[in-house]
Amino acid sequence: MSETLQAVRGMNDVLPDQAAAWQLLERAAREIFAQYGYREIRLPLLERTELFKRSIGEFTDIVEKEMYTFRDRGDDSLTLRPEATAGIVRACMSNGLLHNQRQKVWLMGPMFRYERPQKGRYRQFHQIDVEALGFPGPDVDVELILMTARLWRVLGLRGLRLHLNSLGTPASRVVYRAKLVEYFRAHAAVLDADSMRRLDGNPLRILDSKNPALAAVIAGAPLITDHLDAESAAHFATLCSQLTGAGIDFVVNPRLVRGLDYYSRTVFEWVTTDLGSQDAVCSGGRYDGLVEQLGGEAVPAIGWALGEERIVELLRLQGLARDEGGPDVYLVLAGPAAEAVGLGLAERIRDGAPGLRVETNCGGGSFKSQLKRADKSGARVAVIIGDDEASRGVAAVKALRGREAAQREVSFDELAAELGRELQAQPA
Template sequence: MSKQITAIRGMNDLYGEQAEAFDYLVNTAQSVLNQYGFASIRLPLVEKTELFARSIGEVTDIVEKEMYTFDDRNGDSLTLRPEGTAGCVRAVIQNGLAHNQIQKLYYTGPMFRYERPQKGRYRQFHQFGVEVFGLDSVDIDAELIVLSARLWERLGLENLELQINSLGSQEARQAYRDLLVEYLEAHKSELDEDSLRRLESNPLRILDTKNPDMKAVVDGAPKLIDHLDAESKQHYDELKVYLDDVGIPYTENPNLVRGLDYYNRTVFEWVTTELGAQGTVCAGGRYDGLVEQIGGKPTPAVGFAMGIERLMALLIDKNLVEHKAAPDVYLVLAGEAAKRPGLVISEQIRDYLPELTVQMNCGGGSFKSQFKKADKSGARVALVLGEDEVQQQKIAVKYLREDREQALMDWSDLLAHLSDVFQ
């Protein structure tokens, strides 16, 4: 016998409570986004490798170490998407949705990164992404943060901390980069191996290190917020005023730089202390240069992405998932003669009373075993159809959750009766 085939490490099946949490989260997010006037967009799982090298940055950890990249049969280099923003930008450019237009879009689906699997970090993971194109004013930055706060409220999640920062313009960021490198060079002996590697390629990422031994060096580094250009500083100050106006508390984190090269001005993260090392559940910011960088015309843009697995873990841990509701009606069918009319009746109920959930017993079984299934299902009403009932075109209605006498009625009266019972 051949050895059992198992899933790839870090690529997990979602079922039961996890699947319920996934659906609850995505459905709730879609409801909130629709309330704010966003539209759905569906994006491919596979893109040209060049897209991510050009957008995320060739010297980022994602591109250097984490992407699933392969050559197809034509010899083209393709990559399973490691994040969603680059593909969404490519889509709006290619489909003529970006230039001189305002687009408010959301998407969801799997992403892929070759990482060491741990709680909240998997090789196939899911994100819910939100992107806005064509608006450069700070009010949309604020609306995205307010929108995400409303989602946490809708989900019942508490104790999420909002951290904000500004990366300024590309010019101010480059000037700060030179200043930071000068400082870090003077403290080179105190840098860990990862920081030494980033010193030349991506020094701002050193500020976001999780190594506690680097805390003193990072705390002493010059702060980007002190070297913003005037326009970016005004933009950042206005963002804080908006957040104060709507009463959303925030923490200013000068070391929040995000891991992708394309960000500028506003960056933000929602973090929790309840998931161990993987504390960020939602992150985003402004990326005004990315559309042009990928080949479109200059277009301001801002967005964020949520880690679905991390939010699922919080929902399950806090028992916040809305579980699948019990069926309203369970059809107990005894004998071969009851099966075909049972199917007809169940469909008639679904047609006439679409708000009801109907579960029909399939696979046969004794009356006793079927009633056990009906009771275990949580259904409020059991409809009983046996060979005698079929001959008489009658059906029995048994009330499983209330002290009420069982009723026997004609098939023609059933729909009106159920309508009265469930009104």
């Protein structure tokens, strides 16, 4: 509990008991990405601060007050990445991956934002991120959403709802934004302080307010869906009909806006009611103008990111995070002669039956406590060796879970084959 031994605030340890759920999620995601033909990209955690200012937007909360920014020894301003898209776009540009090419990539890893920690919100958190660059859509928009739906299906997650909206093009948004500001100014009397502040910076975000006192004003506000340019409207209509055709349920939520400036047209968000106030589990959108904005050619693109901590928590809440870390076989070594042969014998079992997980008792302990450990480990079979067995070159094989045959002696030479036959024939 000493102060010096604590982890940094908002940065969590993932302990062995929790790691199974993370592996479950990451393994499922990797398999799905491979199924869709998306390839992994791995990037630095640090980028030049300028990149995030120019992509996320200089006057967003993320850039204004949430970034871990510092100067390195060469006096360059660097920032720990607060999200993945900017780095991916930068990497594709600086490596020429967008020159007459299209890219479908994914990335997973830690992101950093200096926020007040809360359930589902941490200063170091982990995202799984997917981006498709060079595709105008809406077909690829559908594909990306299908990918997320498949992930929930594979994991067995229930209760996620898809919200969908279109933000139109920057040009159409300017028109809408002006109307919105005009509307809210007319109702300035009822707005709260947060909303007044947003009125200049990011008026669309007022639509997102959770303040119940504003519900009525917001409900009466002009809808962005009524102010889309023709192309965006067509894009959105096709997206919706193809999703319906693919059997994906969604709700059109005209008040869904995103906190990052680079989004255009399609935006979506998977939400849950199980996590309290941090209810967005996965969200994404199209950013057709970003590459050009960063100095490249005009390249349409879309992507999404999910919060691993939030998904892992859902897996836990829904009882889907099973731990498969336990061994199949536990070696009990009673006495010095047994300890002398134990590790070598365990190696022979691993050689002869590579599919088995074999744990050797380390650190001694009484016979009774070794058997207790064998039981607690979840192993189905205990291989018991005392000094007597060690001198005769045999082991006692004891079933720990019922069903299997009673205890018997097996010679060291036959042990691997015997265990392999017995345990692989009837998986747990």
